[in-house]
Amino acid sequence: MINNGNDHLSAKATKRTIVIATKNRGKLLEFQHALAGLDVAVVSLLDYPAIADIEEDGDTFIANARKKAETAANLLGVPVLADDSGLCVTALGGAPGIYSARYAGEPANDAANNEKLLQQLLLQPSVEHTVVREQYKLLSKAQFVCVLSLYDPAERRFIEAEGTVDGYILDQPLGTFGFGYDPLFWLPSLDKSVAELTPTEKQSISHRGHALEKLLPQLEKFI
Numbered sequence: 001m002i003n004n005g006n007d008h009l010s011a012k013a014t015k016r017t018i019v020i021a022t023k024n025r026g027k028l029l030e031f032q033h034a035l036a037g038l039d040v041a042v043v044s045l046l047d048y049p050a051i052a053d054i055e056e057d058g059d060t061f062i063a064n065a066r067k068k069a070e071t072a073a074n075l076l077g078v079p080v081l082a083d084d085s086g087l088c089v090t091a092l093g094g095a096p097g098i099y100s101a102r103y104a105g106e107p108a109n110d111a112a113n114n115e116k117l118l119q120q121l122l123l124q125p126s127v128e129h130t131v132v133r134e135q136y137k138l139l140s141k142a143q144f145v146c147v148l149s150l151y152d153p154a155e156r157r158f159i160e161a162e163g164t165v166d167g168y169i170l171d172q173p174l175g176t177f178g179f180g181y182d183p184l185f186w187l188p189s190l191d192k193s194v195a196e197l198t199p200t201e202k203q204s205i206s207h208r209g210h211a212l213e214k215l216l217p218q219l220e221k222f223i
């Protein structure tokens with residue numbers, strides 16, 4: 001158990017608590033929403049300021065998810081779940097991918113990332129221009145990817161799941177819900193952007209929702 005001098009914080013890492021190795025408030029809200037029915041406190045690394053930022057220097061989503069989960073779990077002495085996710089845009093050869101959070105540089109900034117994404121796409125000669133809702137254009141196919149990894153320090157093992165969702169990149173933001181690239185991600189199956197979905201709707205269709213659904217049967221024994 002980490003000794004950060006705050007007993008009330010250490011006390012959070014007990015039974016009926018799940019720690020998510022994230023500092024992203026948007027992700028945290030989604031986990032809290034998805035796990036609300038389990039009567040479990042969902043806390044994040046924002047609750048443990050003594051834990052330094054974990055460098056995401058892996059080449060893959062899975063490597064980064066494992067590193068975040070294992071590092072935090074070993075420090076806290078409890079199982080920890082990590083999420084490494086991102087946006088892969090076909091016309092950009094899969095970019096920003098694992099670099100999605102800091103696409104426009106440090107510190108991470110959703111608005112700047114979205115602006116950079118549109119700039120990069122508009123430089124591409126191959127961009128598609130299907131029009132939706134009369135004034136929105138679709139610029140490229142894209143996929144959101146989410147890899148979840150839970151590390152259990154007692155058994156020294158990982159449990160993992162991946163989820164994806166396919167869509168298109170819009171030429172301008174649409175909708176106010178969610179976080180990150182949600183206002184630029186169009187779902188043809190719903191005729192909506194991800195940022196137009198309620199938390200429940202996003203969970204039912206998103207990369208994170210799909211990954212969590214797969215992981216849940218194994219996750220329940222840790223919470």
Ligand SMILES: O=P(O)(O)OP(=O)(O)OP(=O)(O)OC[C@H]1O[C@@H](n2cnc3c(O)ncnc32)[C@H](O)[C@@H]1O
Binds near residue numbers: 022024084
């Ligand atoms: O590493 P942590 O602390 O969890 O937070 P992070 O924001 O750095 O998270 P990642 O390293 O996994 O990078 C994921 C980025 O991909 C984007 N992203 C992932 N899931 C998304 C979603 O559901 N909606 C919109 N953008 C998303 C968004 O820009 C995230 O910052």
Ligand SMILES: [Mg+2]
Binds near residue numbers: 056101
């Ligand atoms: Mg990150």
